[in-house]
Amino acid sequence: MGMRKVAIVGAGMTKFMRRAHETGKELSWEAAKIALDSCELTLDDIGCVVMGTAPDAFDNIHMKGDYLGDGAGAWRKPYIRGFVGGGTGVFVADQAWYHVASGLFDTCLVVAEEKMSSAMPHPQGNFITCWDMFTESPLGPSLLWFFAWEMNRYMHAHGITEREIAMVSVKNKKNAMDHPAAQLPAEITVEDVLNSEVMAWPVKRLDVSPTSDGAVALVYAAEHVAKRITDKPVWIEGVGWCLDTFYVGQRDLYYPKYVEYAARQAYDMAGIKEPSKEIDIAEPYDPFDYKELHNAEGLLLCGKGEAPKLLADGVTQRTGRQPWCPSGGALGVGNAIAATGLMKVAELFWQLRGEAGKRQVPGKPKKGVAQAWGDEMQVGTVIVLGI
Amino acid sequence: MSEKIKEFPGTPLSEKDIIEKKVLFTEWHPEFMWAWDTGIGYGRYFAELKKGRIIGTRCNKCRRVLLPARYFCEWCFRPVDEWVYLEDTGTVNTFSIAYTDWLARRIKKPRIPALVEIDGSGGVGIMHVLDEVDPKEVKIGMRVKAVWEPEEEREGAITDIKYWKPLKEE
Amino acid sequence: MFPKVAIVGIGYTPFRTITPDVSFREMVFEAASKAYEDAGVHPQEDIDSFVTCQDDFEHGRSIWNMQTPDNLGAVLKPIHTNCGDGILGLIDAYMQIKSGLRSIVAVETHSKASNVINRNHLIAHATDPIYNKPLNINPYFIAGMEMNRYLLETGTTKEQCALVVSKNKTNALFNPLAAYGEKITPKEVLDSEEMFSPLKRLDMSPMADGGIVMVLASEEKAKALTDKPIWIRGLGWCSEAPSLETREWGEAVYAKLAGEMAYRIAGIKHPRKQIDFAEVDDTFSYKEPQHMEALKLCRRGEAGSMIEEGATQRQGEFPINVSGGSLGVGFLVEATGPQRVLEVVLQLRGEAGRRQLPDVQVGLAQSWRGIPYASGAVMILSKE
Numbered sequence: 026m027g028m029r030k031v032a033i034v035g036a037g038m039t040k041f042m043r044r045a046h047e048t049g050k051e052l053s054w055e056a057a058k059i060a061l062d063s064c065e066l067t068l069d070d071i072g073c074v075v076m077g078t079a080p081d082a083f084d085n086i087h088m089k090g091d092y093l094g095d096g097a098g099a100w101r102k103p104y105i106r107g108f109v110g111g112g113t114g115v116f117v118a119d120q121a122w123y124h125v126a127s128g129l130f131d132t133c134l135v136v137a138e139e140k141m142s143s144a145m146p147h148p149q150g151n152f153i154t155c156w157d158m159f160t161e162s163p164l165g166p167s168l169l170w171f172f173a174w175e176m177n178r179y180m181h182a183h184g185i186t187e188r189e190i191a192m193v194s195v196k197n198k199k200n201a202m203d204h205p206a207a208q209l210p211a212e213i214t215v216e217d218v219l220n221s222e223v224m225a226w227p228v229k230r231l232d233v234s235p236t237s238d239g240a241v242a243l244v245y246a247a248e249h250v251a252k253r254i255t256d257k258p259v260w261i262e263g264v265g266w267c268l269d270t271f272y273v274g275q276r277d278l279y280y281p282k283y284v285e286y287a288a289r290q291a292y293d294m295a296g297i298k299e300p301s302k303e304i305d306i307a308e309p310y311d312p313f314d315y316k317e318l319h320n321a322e323g324l325l326l327c328g329k330g331e332a333p334k335l336l337a338d339g340v341t342q343r344t345g346r347q348p349w350c351p352s353g354g355a356l357g358v359g360n361a362i363a364a365t366g367l368m369k370v371a372e373l374f375w376q377l378r379g380e381a382g383k384r385q386v387p388g389k390p391k392k393g394v395a396q397a398w399g400d401e402m403q404v405g406t407v408i409v410l411g412i
Numbered sequence: 413m414s415e416k417i418k419e420f421p422g423t424p425l426s427e428k429d430i431i432e433k434k435v436l437f438t439e440w441h442p443e444f445m446w447a448w449d450t451g452i453g454y455g456r457y458f459a460e461l462k463k464g465r466i467i468g469t470r471c472n473k474c475r476r477v478l479l480p481a482r483y484f485c486e487w488c489f490r491p492v493d494e495w496v497y498l499e500d501t502g503t504v505n506t507f508s509i510a511y512t513d514w515l516a517r518r519i520k521k522p523r524i525p526a527l528v529e530i531d532g533s534g535g536v537g538i539m540h541v542l543d544e545v546d547p548k549e550v551k552i553g554m555r556v557k558a559v560w561e562p563e564e565e566r567e568g569a570i571t572d573i574k575y576w577k578p579l580k581e582e
Numbered sequence: 583m584f585p586k587v588a589i590v591g592i593g594y595t596p597f598r599t600i601t602p603d604v605s606f607r608e609m610v611f612e613a614a615s616k617a618y619e620d621a622g623v624h625p626q627e628d629i630d631s632f633v634t635c636q637d638d639f640e641h642g643r644s645i646w647n648m649q650t651p652d653n654l655g656a657v658l659k660p661i662h663t664n665c666g667d668g669i670l671g672l673i674d675a676y677m678q679i680k681s682g683l684r685s686i687v688a689v690e691t692h693s694k695a696s697n698v699i700n701r702n703h704l705i706a707h708a709t710d711p712i713y714n715k716p717l718n719i720n721p722y723f724i725a726g727m728e729m730n731r732y733l734l735e736t737g738t739t740k741e742q743c744a745l746v747v748s749k750n751k752t753n754a755l756f757n758p759l760a761a762y763g764e765k766i767t768p769k770e771v772l773d774s775e776e777m778f779s780p781l782k783r784l785d786m787s788p789m790a791d792g793g794i795v796m797v798l799a800s801e802e803k804a805k806a807l808t809d810k811p812i813w814i815r816g817l818g819w820c821s822e823a824p825s826l827e828t829r830e831w832g833e834a835v836y837a838k839l840a841g842e843m844a845y846r847i848a849g850i851k852h853p854r855k856q857i858d859f860a861e862v863d864d865t866f867s868y869k870e871p872q873h874m875e876a877l878k879l880c881r882r883g884e885a886g887s888m889i890e891e892g893a894t895q896r897q898g899e900f901p902i903n904v905s906g907g908s909l910g911v912g913f914l915v916e917a918t919g920p921q922r923v924l925e926v927v928l929q930l931r932g933e934a935g936r937r938q939l940p941d942v943q944v945g946l947a948q949s950w951r952g953i954p955y956a957s958g959a960v961m962i963l964s965k966e
Contacts (some may be wrong), residue, residue: 028681028682028683029681029682037417038420039420039422040420040422040424041422042422042423042424042425043423043424044425044426044427044430045422045423045424045425046423046424046425046435046478047421047422047423048712052422055421055422059417059421061490063416063417072615074963078515079645080638080640080644080645081637081638081639081644081665081957082639082644084762085440085442085707085711086707086708086710086711087637087639087704087705087707087708088637088639088951088955089665089710090665090666090709091708091821091824091951091955091957092710092955094821094823094824094957095823095824095825095828099821100822100823101820101821101822101823101835101836101839102820102821103665103818103819103820103821103840104819104820104821104957105664105670105673105674105819106664106665106666107662107663107664107665107674108638108645108646108647108662108663108664109647109662110647110648110665116662118676120662122681123678123680123681123683124677126677126680126681126683127676127677127678127680128680128681128844129677129680129683129847131447131490139671142425143711145439146515147515147516149514149515149516150515152514152518152644152699153514154642154643154644155645155648156539156642157649158446158448158641158642158643159448159450159454159458159480159570159572160454160457160480160538160539160570161539162569163569163571164525164539164540164541164570164571165513165514166514166539167510167512167513167514167516168514169508169510169512170508170510170525173508173510173525174506174507174508174527175506176526177506177507177508177552178505178506178552181506181552198806205417205420206420206422209518211736222511223509223511224510224511224512224516225509225510225512225525226508226509226510226511226547227508227513228508237424239422240543250880264683265660266660266661266662267658267659267660267661268647268648268650268651268656268657268658268659268661268662269657269658270486270651270652270657270658270659271648271649271650271651271652272478272479272480272482272486272652273527273537273539274479274505274527274536274537274538275476275478275479275536275537278506278527283658284657286658286659287660290660294683303495346582350617364705378493380416381415382415395962399645400619400645400647400648401645401648403648403651404647404648412519417950438712438715439817440710440711440715442703442706442707443703444639444642444699444700444703444704444707445698445699445700446641446642446697446698446699447605447699448602448604448605448606448694448697448699449601449602449605449696449697450605451604451606451607451608452603452604452605452608453605453607453608454605455605462652479888482607482652483607483608483611484608485612486651486652486653486655486657487613487626487655487657489611489618489624489625489626489655492756510950548601560806
């Protein structure tokens, strides 16, 4: 298609924590510094900065993007903050791509940050203002309602059980034990998940990822620059994003159509025709365990309703044919919303270069897909990477 | 280079650190107020709710009912063609049983939020809550009917419908 | 390889102090319908991607983005939100097209400022929570402080700033879209109530509601869709230090750097000669001369006299803010920048009615994010 080739050449992140001492600016700085150091660049080498951070209500600063600017290295630089709710982490990875692909810049620093712990008494409270202010917020909805509805609908549509879904939590928390920045790595069993406190049936405590503070950063470079910096650039081969209608009653929650549409954009661009066969690693967004399955189906990694079988057969384990969330995902590493999305992209970066340490997926993977999701459960953002 | 990064930075704090004031922090209680214009679509929707009726709109091009009532069809991107009254009965499309509230605190009596497909709309749902039903009895596909606030207490808001209860059909 | 990009469609609602008859969704629908009609496109079939610009707290939502697609006809299409000024949305669309990813992109911004009951609290909420919020002062003091420093460093006078107010509000009388046109003298400005010294009440733009949607297209599509494409020649954007304690107060560095980037891309070495007119941010009266200097439309310290000489009047040698600026049109929050771009497009197309400037080929639009931040963007547009 004649598009400029862009690669990821460096990555960095902070620990993901329930509450960090560091301010949002400091978290951004830490991640950005590591990312720059990892490819031996300085801020002077960076042409522009893209920031991804989810609801302002968490850090509780209006115009949060501008506030975090200096922490993200955007002092006196072109700086944009993209925001698509929970899908932000992967969306800004896409947005940074077109910053460089447009030819305006040769390098870009992407930072994703979240400081949810500022919100008291509990960050979840911020979501009461995410619904329709006229027809929904007056009912006092909890964010969990939506996930519970979707999980219920998904189970009902395909006859999937809570037991089958719980295995995702077990897998991801175990994967996270090998991630040095993870917040909640643990060896748990399916019984632990099934017996955990029911918060909003069918959602139970261990089905849910924790709220987190954390930041991740990536360095992008155009082809001619990337090749000078590293002999293992990870190319961005496909980008896509899509948003469904805001009116929840007009769509069926059992399948994320918008993820499929976003995935198709990315796969078309990358020339991938059969993702279930051609993708080596996937990092679908997993804020809740059933979401990994739901999103993976949207990513066309298997047919509708078939994800639980792949999981049960071991296909999606780290040693399986197509590992899903080898990082440990949001469930294991932590759900610092936007930072989690970018963490998944960083994970693919490390995996494809063979640098993921104990989490390394065997067999020299070549192509990966990362995906994030959010808003009123209507946005899908996808990126395809290849080496 | 995750294996090359020696130490991931970050200083975790515990809830105790905050409560016992071991770290410096500031508190801010913002006071915000918004008065949102309901506009044409929602304005009529709420006016009808006050009268004890549910109203939607219809786009004759794609032949859909839009609910809550809206002024334009988002698919055809044109103004809708007519207002259409709907029933106050429906079918449960999906539901949950919530044991925690929106601040993540446990509540004594569980709430049952649901998406209720309104009769007459061709399967379009609105968000609301169920009551007067044992949580264990709630099923996807259950038939329900709206229970309204008394006329003099209705304000022109979604809460003019108190909740939905099981509908016993012959 | 990198196609040129043009604005091929514009749509807008008139800017008014309040708009109680429509919800923001209906307002955006109106602006979008007009823009799509102007461009001759249908959102589902022809437009590849959409960009909106809004911050969550403007509407009191946590995650504004979810409410966007339906109002633009963008359901199940790529659409995202930038939390920033509206010109950044146009720049974002430009990059999507330049990269080859898209051919046609729509950009939306709107203001429902009338729905925010206590704006001061909102702006205060944007200040640093540790260093600034605890001071508990009305945040507009930041503009007062900046004006004070700017006047000191450049020798620009309060009287010259008052001339800006008079010029812009008078210009707005010829703009049917403007909410605050009035014939006002500099003396009346100086006699108005002192708010945040040296800012007087009439030095500050009042708020307005309204929506603006624009459609951008690649060169190939633009030529097929319209015979009046307005080309984006140059663009730049920059964020200066967010913290009050470490930023430049007297100079609008963000505008200077954004301008430099835009001039470089457009190949402009002498802005005063190579550009015919400009729409710059004038949220507060002193911002106009400050931005004029930052954009090198005159030397530092000379904006005041340029204004006094009448060079920036509608019939002057270098008209600035013929639309009325924010002082005359109303401050439209994130739609402020696009309102400037809108004026440039209307002028270049020859559709500016009574305020039409004769023989204009190249125009500049500039935006500022507003207090308490120091970031902004610049866009240079031309007929050819």
